[in-house]
Amino acid sequence: MRVVIAEDLLLLREGLIRLLTELGCTVVSAVDGPEALLDALDRERPDVAVVDIRLPPTYRDEGLRAAIEARRRRPGTPILLLSQYIERTYLRELLADSHEGVGYLLKDRVSDVRQFITDLRVVASGGTVLDPQVVTAALDRLATTDPLAGLTPRERAVLGLMARGLSNSAIGVELDITERAVSKYINRIFAKHDLPPDDNVHRRVLTVLRYLDDVSSPSG
Incomplete structure (x- = not known):
């Protein structure tokens, strides 16, 4: 798996390079800014990019903006965004793209090496991954937030696992039910x-977006 890294902190950038190399990935470029990231993505066409949301010069959302621009230039470019905290205002913007291959993880997640490389592979293969803490924050609000209050506890559990990027078979294993039941x-x-069924609309993503709407609002 060929990877591009965009991280301004030297120690974390070098740590990611070493970690991914040890896990069998090839880091084809490691940069520290949004323009360098776009150049690397255009040049290398990696399998996936690992991008810090906050990059120079303002350290606000340059990484996210660069990721959105990269996917505008080449739709479906797989990007896994990292953040120090739950950035609620970014969740909808990240998932609003109709193309898959996106992820949003807290940086603490990288310490769980096995799960991190699993999440990275999911994104590289076109899946969607959200940090479990983000999903938990959303699920905690479901009981009091319309229009999702009508979901049963089991449906909420399935929806939470969908948001984490799990396939139907993986959801079945997690909840100890059949894949048919998950469907x-x-x-x-x-x-x-x-x-309703619509070949032009990704219903899984739309569903996740709806339940994240309240969590991603500034007042949430």
Whole structure:
């Protein structure tokens, strides 16, 4: 797996290079700013990019903006964003892209090496990954937040695992139910969200977006 890294902190950048190399990845470029990131993505066409949301010069959202621009230039470019904290205002913007291959993890997540490389591979293969803490924060609000208050506890659990990027089979293993049962729960969730089958709309992403709406609001 060929990887581009964008991280301004030298120690963390070097640590990521070493970690990914030891895990069998090839780090084709490691940069410290948004313009250098875009250049590297255009030049290297990696399997996935690991990008810090806050890059120079303002350390606000340059990494996110560069990621969005990269996916505008080449739709579907797999990008895993890292953040020190839960940046609620970024969640919807990250997932609003109709193309898959996106991830949002807290930097603490990198310390769980096995899970980190699993998440990276999910994003590289076109999946969507959200940090479990972000998912938990969203689920904690479901009980009092419309329009999702109508979901059953099992449907909320399935939705949370969907947001983490798990496939139907993986959700089944996590909840100890059959894949067929998972499909039924997901179809019920779609029905409650008034999302009929549509080849031009990614219903899983739309569903996750709806339940993250409240969490990603400034007042949340």
